[in-house]
Amino acid sequence: MIHDIEYETMPREALEAIQLRRLKATLERAYANVPFYRQKFAAAGIKPGDIRCLEDLQRIPFTTKQDLRDNYPYGMFAVPMDNVVRIHASSGTTGQPTVVGYTARDVNTWAELMARSLSAGGATRGDIIHNAYGYGLFTGGLGVHYGAEKLGASVIPVSGGNTKRQIIIMRDFGPTILTATPSYALHLGEVAEEMGVSFRDLKFKFGIFGAEPWSERMRTQIESQLGLVAVDIYGLSEVIGPGVAIECYQAKKGLHIFEDHFIPEIIDPQSGQVLPYGTTGELVFTSITKEAFPVIRYRTRDITALNAEPCVCGRTMVRMQKVSGRTDDMLIIRGVNVFPSQIESVLMEVHEVEPHYQLVVEREGNLDKLTVRVEVSEALFSDEVKSLQNLERRIAHNIKDYLGVSAEVKLVEPKSIARSEGKAVRVIDKRHM
């Protein structure tokens, strides 16, 4: 089902006309209300009025994650707090996450986009949606929730965790759509099996999985183990949350980007040059309808390519390939964004010395496992095993506290972390996706 036939199947020319009109309005508003954008435009010698066609967008400087951090917490908001009705945030270190805001209209836009996404992924108003994305500052849970209600489906706001209870709910409530991170979906399958519940006998028809990258191989595994059709959903809180792009269940070949709300570009991450359709590079977004938190040429650091070929589902919106990697060192562990520098801050806080550390990410069963190896310097060392074990526990506790991800901490001898060209290898990702 196509939720919004008019927009989702709009001819490209009409769509581009809408994009240009909305882009101009967004630039005017950002320029007038966000000092950061005003300064950035001034430094580049342009005014919003100079942008006369969609190609002119390329003249505007990029916005980066660091820019958002520099304006923590509300510096990038384009409306007074009176008009903000919702705040979300992505994980950060000691008090510096990325904060995003929504007006009532933004919340409604987001719900519409999620209703479109759920429909594209196979949901209808008659469905029961088991929503196992985390509810809270993370946009996953509430994003799906509002979209499901907008669609008119029944939503079970089960959130993440408490897996055994989730299996009972699935067995007894008969949900037909599963929304979760792909790794958690597989974990649900395993736990169900341990409990003697056959996932294939449950009523699930479709699964809408995102918040972490996953491969075609993993899709095959999920579909055969869980007995449902699995589609990929993409989004990031800086742009709006989930619902920026979605695969249609008919093709399952690339994610349609809702271009009437976001303009995508693919750039060469080194030169910043815009690349043509079909070329792999870094995905950049400009929001063109958001009020509270507009982003202009925001660099996602996600690597993908765009495909403008018509799709069997009838949508005219361009498709992005499944995300294949990152241009920075961000890791996604169980759906949580983790930067090595965040772990470093935690270690610094525990010891006030620069630590040598390494993150090892593995997949144990179907779940990601993070091990943080920390070299024991003289400052950290104690002759008592007890205090060394306490140290491990304290680091793990702080990582969980600040980043929301569980980690096993392992103390290792000095110089046991490999250094290449004198620089420590910070991340070993053993997951094969």
Place this chain on the structure above:
Amino acid sequence: MHAEQISVFLENKAGRLCEVTGTLAAAGVNIRALSLADTSDFGVLRLIVNDTAKAKQVLKDRGFTVGKTSVVAVEVPDRPGGLHEILEVLQKAGTNVEYMYAFVQQTGSNAVMIFRFDNPDEAVKVLERNGMRIIDGQRLYGM
């Protein structure tokens, strides 16, 4: 009245202990007592040696993390109840023993135990007040 102990961080990997003893042997350092505490991932080796400064330096040069701690060497009567008397005295005084291990050499007919206390000064006072004999570092390293 304290003695110095060095401690070395070791990962649970084959050959690590051997590397420590080899390093000390090459430097002509004599190990007088030793204890190893371990977990599934790592261990802490504690050593009393005849030349603490030298041992610490050569191990550090080999890339080990080395610490230095004050411990107390106490003479223990070599008969049933000998150790018990000492522990009882400490317990009554509310002094906590972090860990302890035996010294290789005897002094006369007495055994020697190495104690690691939270508060070694306080512990020494308690022991001496109760007539226990403490062996100071210089004598210990040469025993």
